[in-house]
C-alpha cells in the first residue's frame with residue numbers, strides 16, 4: 001500500500017494575507033517569526049492546526065497565521081481550546097494568551113486546563129503590562145513598575161506564571177525569551193512534541209509601555225550572570241566563566257562560587273523529569289538581584305491526558321456505560 005507523504009511546508013506557508021498590526025519593535029514579531037519556523041517542521045497539515053487566543057495584543061496572533069484560528073473572549077481561550085480538543089482530538093490546538101488575559105480574568109481557565117492535562121500548547125506572552133488597553137499594571141507587573149494605574153510604582157505582589165503552572169500540576173513547563181530565537185525554537189519544538197498540557201511563558205518586550213523590562217536577560221554583557229539556561233541532567237551553573245552555581249542549604253537555594261571548599265558535587269543537577277515538581281518550583285522563584293533567572297524547561301513529565309482519562313472512564317462500553325448512567329441519572333435534563 002502506498003504511504004501518503006505530506007508536502008514539505010516552509011515558514012512562509014504559515015503567513016496569512018493580513019497586515020501585522022503590532023507596534024514597530026514589539027517582541028511579538030520575533031515570536032511570530034520563530035513560531036512559523038517551528039510549525040513548518042512539525043509535519044502537521046495546516047488544516048489540522050488551530051490557534052485559539054483571548055484578548056490583548058497577543059490575541060491578534062491567529063490572524064497572522066494561515067491555519068485555523070479563533071479569537072475568543074477575555075481569558076477564555078483555554079476553555080474554548082479544551083472544548084475544541086474534546087470535539088476533535090485529531091487537531092493540534094495551540095492557545096495564545098498574555099499575562100493580562102491569562103492571569104486576571106482567565107486565571108481559573110488556565111489552571112484547570114493545566115491540571116486536567118488537556119493536550120494543548122499554551123503560549124503565554126508575558127510583558128508585565130496591559131498593552132492593548134494602553135498600559136496598565138498587569139498581574140505580573142513587578143514591584144515599582146510605573147504605569148497609568150500605578151503612577152508611583154506598583155506595590156502589589158506579582159504572580160509568577162511558572163510557579164502557578166507547576167502548582168496547577170502542568171506536565172510541561174518552560175520559559176523562553178523573544179529575542180533569543182534559537183532558544184525559543186528549541187523550547188517551542190519540545191512543547192509541540194509534548195503529549196498533554198504544555199505551558200510556555202515567553203518574556204516579550206512591550207516597546208511602548210514597558211520597554212526594556214527584560215534587558216537583564218538579553219544584554220550580552222550581563223546575561224551570563226543573570227540567567228541560567230536549564231539543561232536536563234546538567235549542573236545549574238552560570239557566570240561568564242561558569243564558575244558559579246546553585247546549591248541547596250536545607251530548603252533554601254544558594255548561589256555559590258566554585259572553589260574554597262565548594263566543588264561540583266555541591267551543585268544541583270537539573271532534572272526536568274523529576275516526579276515531584278518541588279525543585280522546579282524552587283527554580284521558578286529565583287529572581288534578581290540575588291539570583292539568576294532560569295530559562296528553559298522546568299518540568300517535562302508524562303501523565304495520562306484529559307482525553308485518555310475521559311476515554312477510559314467515560315466512553316468505554318457499547319453503548320458507553322458512564323455516559324448512559326449520566327443520562328439516566330436524576331441530574332440530567334432533556335432539552336427539547
Ligand code: SF4
Nearest residue numbers: 023026057131206207
Ligand atoms: S502595545 Fe506593546 S505589546 Fe502591544 S503591540 Fe504595542 S509594543 Fe506590542
